[in-house]
Amino acid sequence: xxxxxxxxxxxxxxxxQGRAVAENLRSLGFDQVKDVKVGKYIxxxxxxxxxxxxxxxxxxxxxxxxxxxLIEDYEFxxxx
Numbered sequence: 001x002x003x004x005x006x007x008x009x010x011x012x013x014x015x016x017q018g019r020a021v022a023e024n025l026r027s028l029g030f031d032q033v034k035d036v037k038v039g040k041y042i043x044x045x046x047x048x049x050x051x052x053x054x055x056x057x058x059x060x061x062x063x064x065x066x067x068x069x070l071i072e073d074y075e076f077x078x079x080x
Contacts, residue, residue, distance in 0.1 A: 001048050002079040003058045005066055008039030013071045042066060054078045 009015045015037055022036040044061060048054040058076050067074045 001046055001051070001054045003044045003046060003054065003061070003076055004079065005042040005044065005058070005062065005074055005076045006039065007042070007067055007072050007074040008037045010071055010073050039072075051078055051080070 017038040018036040021038060022033050025033045046054060046057060055078055062074055
């Protein structure tokens with residue numbers, strides 16, 4: 001199974017990379033850009049046939065290794 005993780009800075013957390021991208025877009029004439037958040041996209045392939053077990057493994061991976069829950073929010077999806 002494939003687990004797709006979408007990780008981004010929490011609201012209110014300083015995102016210097018996002019700020020730089022937003023400023024660059026505005027300098028290129030995209031004046032309507034209000035804010036940009038730069039995050040991470042991670043694909044993890046796991047050997048698991050039970051989708052519920054895959055979801056539990058994904059939560060554990062996020063908690064233990066992939067996400068800093070003090071400053072990041074995340075979502076994931078499990079794909080057969």
